[in-house]
Amino acid sequence: MQTMTYREAIVAAQRDALSRNPDIIIMGEDIGAAGSPFKTTQGLFEEFGGDRVRDTPISENAFVGAALGMAITGYRPIVELMFSDFMGVCFDQIVNNIAKHRFMCGGSVEVPLVIRAMGGGGVRFGAQHSQTGETWLFPFPGLKVYCSATPSDAFHMLRSAVADKNPVVVLEHKGLMASSGEVDVNADSDSHVTGPEILREGEHVTIVASLGMVNRCLEAAEKLNEEGISAEVINIRVLRPLNTGPILESMKKTGSILVVEENHQCGGWGAEVISQMIAEGFDYIETPPRRVTLPDWPMPYSPPLEDAAIPSVDKVVETVRDMV
Amino acid sequence: MQTMTYREAIVAAQRDALSRNPDIIIMGEDIGAAGSPFKTTQGLFEEFGGDRVRDTPISENAFVGAALGMAITGYRPIVELMFSDFMGVCFDQIVNNIAKHRFMCGGSVEVPLVIRAMGGGGVRFGAQHSQTGETWLFPFPGLKVYCSATPSDAFHMLRSAVADKNPVVVLEHKGLMASSGEVDVNADSDSHVTGPEILREGEHVTIVASLGMVNRCLEAAEKLNEEGISAEVINIRVLRPLNTGPILESMKKTGSILVVEENHQCGGWGAEVISQMIAEGFDYIETPPRRVTLPDWPMPYSPPLEDAAIPSVDKVVETVRDMV
Amino acid sequence: MTDRDLIQSSITVKDLFGGKNALEIYRKMVLVREFEDRVHASFQAGLIQGSTHLCQGQEAVVVGAVAALNADDYLTYTYRGHGTCLARGMSAEAAFAEIFGRKTGVSGGLGGSMHLTDMDLGLLGSFAIVGAGIPVAVGAGISAQARKEGQVAMTFFGDGATNIGAFHESMNLAAAWQLPVIFICENNLYGEYSPILTTTPLEDLVVRSDAYAMDGYMIDGNDVNTVYETVKNCVDKARDKGGPAFIECKTYRQCGHSRSDPAKYRPEGELEQWLQKDPIEMFRKKIIDEQLASAGDMDEIRDEVKDEIEKAATGAADAPWPENTDLTKYTYVIRD
Amino acid sequence: MTDRDLIQSSITVKDLFGGKNALEIYRKMVLVREFEDRVHASFQAGLIQGSTHLCQGQEAVVVGAVAALNADDYLTYTYRGHGTCLARGMSAEAAFAEIFGRKTGVSGGLGGSMHLTDMDLGLLGSFAIVGAGIPVAVGAGISAQARKEGQVAMTFFGDGATNIGAFHESMNLAAAWQLPVIFICENNLYGEYSPILTTTPLEDLVVRSDAYAMDGYMIDGNDVNTVYETVKNCVDKARDKGGPAFIECKTYRQCGHSRSDPAKYRPEGELEQWLQKDPIEMFRKKIIDEQLASAGDMDEIRDEVKDEIEKAATGAADAPWPENTDLTKYTYVIRD
Ligand SMILES: Cc1ncc(C[n+]2csc(CCOP(=O)(O)OP(=O)(O)O)c2C)c(N)n1
Ligand SMILES: Cc1ncc(C[n+]2csc(CCOP(=O)(O)OP(=O)(O)O)c2C)c(N)n1
Ligand SMILES: [Mg+2]
Numbered sequence A, B: 001m002q003t004m005t006y007r008e009a010i011v012a013a014q015r016d017a018l019s020r021n022p023d024i025i026i027m028g029e030d031i032g033a034a035g036s037p038f039k040t041t042q043g044l045f046e047e048f049g050g051d052r053v054r055d056t057p058i059s060e061n062a063f064v065g066a067a068l069g070m071a072i073t074g075y076r077p078i079v080e081l082m083f084s085d086f087m088g089v090c091f092d093q094i095v096n097n098i099a100k101h102r103f104m105c106g107g108s109v110e111v112p113l114v115i116r117a118m119g120g121g122g123v124r125f126g127a128q129h130s131q132t133g134e135t136w137l138f139p140f141p142g143l144k145v146y147c148s149a150t151p152s153d154a155f156h157m158l159r160s161a162v163a164d165k166n167p168v169v170v171l172e173h174k175g176l177m178a179s180s181g182e183v184d185v186n187a188d189s190d191s192h193v194t195g196p197e198i199l200r201e202g203e204h205v206t207i208v209a210s211l212g213m214v215n216r217c218l219e220a221a222e223k224l225n226e227e228g229i230s231a232e233v234i235n236i237r238v239l240r241p242l243n244t245g246p247i248l249e250s251m252k253k254t255g256s257i258l259v260v261e262e263n264h265q266c267g268g269w270g271a272e273v274i275s276q277m278i279a280e281g282f283d284y285i286e287t288p289p290r291r292v293t294l295p296d297w298p299m300p301y302s303p304p305l306e307d308a309a310i311p312s313v314d315k316v317v318e319t320v321r322d323m324v
Numbered sequence C, D: 001m002t003d004r005d006l007i008q009s010s011i012t013v014k015d016l017f018g019g020k021n022a023l024e025i026y027r028k029m030v031l032v033r034e035f036e037d038r039v040h041a042s043f044q045a046g047l048i049q050g051s052t053h054l055c056q057g058q059e060a061v062v063v064g065a066v067a068a069l070n071a072d073d074y075l076t077y078t079y080r081g082h083g084t085c086l087a088r089g090m091s092a093e094a095a096f097a098e099i100f101g102r103k104t105g106v107s108g109g110l111g112g113s114m115h116l117t118d119m120d121l122g123l124l125g126s127f128a129i130v131g132a133g134i135p136v137a138v139g140a141g142i143s144a145q146a147r148k149e150g151q152v153a154m155t156f157f158g159d160g161a162t163n164i165g166a167f168h169e170s171m172n173l174a175a176a177w178q179l180p181v182i183f184i185c186e187n188n189l190y191g192e193y194s195p196i197l198t199t200t201p202l203e204d205l206v207v208r209s210d211a212y213a214m215d216g217y218m219i220d221g222n223d224v225n226t227v228y229e230t231v232k233n234c235v236d237k238a239r240d241k242g243g244p245a246f247i248e249c250k251t252y253r254q255c256g257h258s259r260s261d262p263a264k265y266r267p268e269g270e271l272e273q274w275l276q277k278d279p280i281e282m283f284r285k286k287i288i289d290e291q292l293a294s295a296g297d298m299d300e301i302r303d304e305v306k307d308e309i310e311k312a313a314t315g316a317a318d319a320p321w322p323e324n325t326d327l328t329k330y331t332y333v334i335r336d
């Protein structure tokens, strides 16, 4: 077990990948000598050189598309998108090419590539630099979509993604970069991507969250505990392929479910989770499932407005109180 | 009342707009003298000239972004995207610029523009030319998203979109182009975009559908009727802003709801509709809500596989039978 | 700086290809033509639904360019890419079967007319979104550069595609990293129904290579000698770490854009003029003039090809539809 | 074809601007400098969270180019666009307030440092995605062309932005339609922490205008005379239906890329060299040399500006936060 920050875990996973597999090449803007704006590739250029850690032009469409070309010709690219919002400029390559290429080839090719995209709000970057990207990718079969909520996730999910034969988008959260936690670098990475992880057990309500919302829900659970309400907190971790099995088990126990996501309600994965709970656990539901999400407007820049927009610990606590 | 095809209705709405408002300019690929590949602008170039009906280069990102520039400087563009799938190459402009510009300007500007995008499957165009685009746009506040299922929709929703002060994406379905129906060109267009329309009344189950699925659901309702099952069929029409009020009323009556959409389950609007039904009508639900959607893979090209992938009348009938 | 004069090769067929290879080149061009004609007929006959995009008239580009490649090189191309695939050696029957949506198609019927691929031949992908295959070729070029075995990547696209962002970003990236990527622009004068000058402020796209300090050539794309010679030189240079090149091939789409487009938007006489420069006829004439083969020899080849196409198309039409099963394993690689 | 020599104006300040206007130009440049310095200090002091992107060193470009416009012209620019806004006349206090996230900000605090806009001034938008504002300016150019009142649209972007698709598509569209759009490329030699040649195969981006048969000029962007003269000529031509132009302004970002970036990636001595060519100092010297004003006059202007900035920044810092209310009406226009 090592204690490291989320940011360090991202670097460590890439270092691990670069050391183990000579076919891995990292690409992105200012990820070379500069070590990336969020310092997520720090030291890798020095250690592995400019052929394997490549600074790109500001041409996301070209280098994300190039990642597909590399993946189907024997290399394994890891691409960094500095902000998840930039998926807009390379969306065609992600959803029309990368997600569908294997299928359109009749399954005759594997597309082992990783896109790391850093998203999320709370850091005063405004409407065009604060989106998590979860809802953007959720609709597309062919993609795997991971969400790292902890340093352990950041390390293991990225490491598992790199070993995967499918295209994986790993969504990371800017607000978590400096958070720290325990990482067992010798653990089995693949176990992290089988699906949701129960981070705290509870009896009265199941709370499911992703990315930056996970810690808030844990904090909320702590507060609720003081009031005698026992909440089970689940880190959903993998949006695609979505495995709601553990959530269903939890809900069967608690009879009530709350989803907390840093996305707008429309298009959020919360609706899918709830719909699956209804479909498969209808008889176990005791109270109507609830969601805490972003309000239906873009992310405001002004600090108090941004803080008010993002689901807070208090909002989670209040909502749960209202449910039980 | 006039009888016209869906395609003719699209042309008629644009002709109407061009005649009424000199600030309207239409742009797209081969929409001028060629009348557009799906013939959705036929005759407009001849009638209104090349300054108002403009053939663009293959540069969706530029001309969709240009539409924003036009809208905030006094003109009202209508942009045609030949295939909804092409939103991939201009996604940044749609979701980061167009959807958010008013907000980022503190509400000091109006963005009156229309994007028409033709999508959907069943016409053997393969994985990169068969997506409806509904799930792509559903997550984004700032956009209005309309889905035309009938010639009347095609006419009135487009006409209302053109008169709107907000950016509206009108999704049309390629498979409906030749379908015909009654259009009352003198009716109030805005009433078409207030929300869902009940196309057939029924007692036992509420079926909600969009675009190409609406006719199939009506057909299914007809078949079910023969078996003594009375289905209410609702054309959802507007995904953003989503108004589920009429659906809730219907569900309160029938106690059961089925969503049919030509989208993958994850990210589909069906999950949102169901989640809202649960939240607001929990006590009225008698059977677990169900969904019929695309399977979780890209659209296959081969005709029998494509037919099997798209929700069919039979599938709807069977699912309803299973529910009631 | 880019050479802005139209390049036409002056080497003889014999010196360039040798007699036997020349006939093979001829055969390939006829194969592409006959294949496309048959696709067209099949579409008209209802054997194909959806859409097709054919390349009759552009055979010299695809056959000449592909002939300059090695077996381990990579290619990306477009919805109009049947010719590239056949030139590279894709089975005509498997190609037909894919276009007919059959189980025996190159992609088991999942791809269709716009998506013919064969990884074993380096045929990496046929992309239906304009420009979308260009970055993919750049990626193959990165692999080639990293592997250091002298491979190159070649990408085909149209004149209209040079107006889309993916083209620009790819040219820049390939030039910045000096990747072994050969950009083949098939300037057939139209994007769909629009003549190039209605959408593009210049006609000679070769100029665009200067924007990336990249070698650029503008060539007679209907002369397979010229195509082969120019492309071969560029390929050789790229193999030898000389960086990418852009080759604008002036050519003409003898058919409509897609489906049954009658191409009425063409000015009168334009097609006829270009038919005078039909790439197959021109090459045939050269071969005869150089006495490498007789008209009879070549008729024989054509008849053989026709037979081959007939058999391939019939075989494909008789092939079964794919089974309606769970297609998850074609969507994701499933772990064992 | 594009002129590929670096253009430096030889007109005197007096002939170009006249004495009084020259001092106004000087004042604007100082205003931009002082504003940005204050933003930097405010960031360091914790008054601003998130990020800022400053333009110290690039004042001649923004002030000179904007001076060539009429009141009814349009502008789009980037996250590094504070200078453009101030040059155009945006209230410094409202700009500060926006950057501080206050209710009195130009966008009521919803936009932030990367999104200063003022429709009344034609300041259409500041875009945080590289290249994303360029198509928007093209759209404004379409409006201008349609309205036929001689308006132009101007768009500012960096050297790095010329590698993104939106730039390419916009240049092509503006040229194909001969729109009155002036493309101002602020080539400050870096995109974030990367020197231009690490990402771009050429240093003189003016070459890229040839790819669109568009007028192109490469100018000394630290000389406000040169900027004004060149841009004014292009603007006049565009107003007169002469089509778009691309102007590469060679300049230098004296600060880091954003936030508190110390810009350690710069080679030693580079900053110092460019400080020798500081646009404000250079212009000041010319004014003195031409005896249009004394050093004392200009010190006075600077002191006035400093006062103005002090007042504006303090006023903004004292302004209230926006209320936490339903923001739907800022998202959608709600019908009455
Ligand atoms: C991004 C995108 N926009 C539009 C289309 C529709 N479309 C298909 S082919 C084509 C014309 C392409 O012209 P060109 O690049 O010259 O290639 P050609 O078809 O002539 O070979 C267009 C506009 C598309 N497939 N993708
Ligand atoms: C599409 C996109 N990619 C990356 C970024 C991150 N980014 C912000 S500024 C910048 C550098 C831009 O360089 P340049 O165009 O030269 O403008 P400058 O900042 O030097 O004014 C980058 C890469 C972005 N905002 N948008
Ligand atoms: Mg063409």
Ligand SMILES: [Mg+2]
Binding pocket: D158, D159, D160, D186, D187, D188, D189, D190, D191, D192
């Ligand atoms: Mg720069």
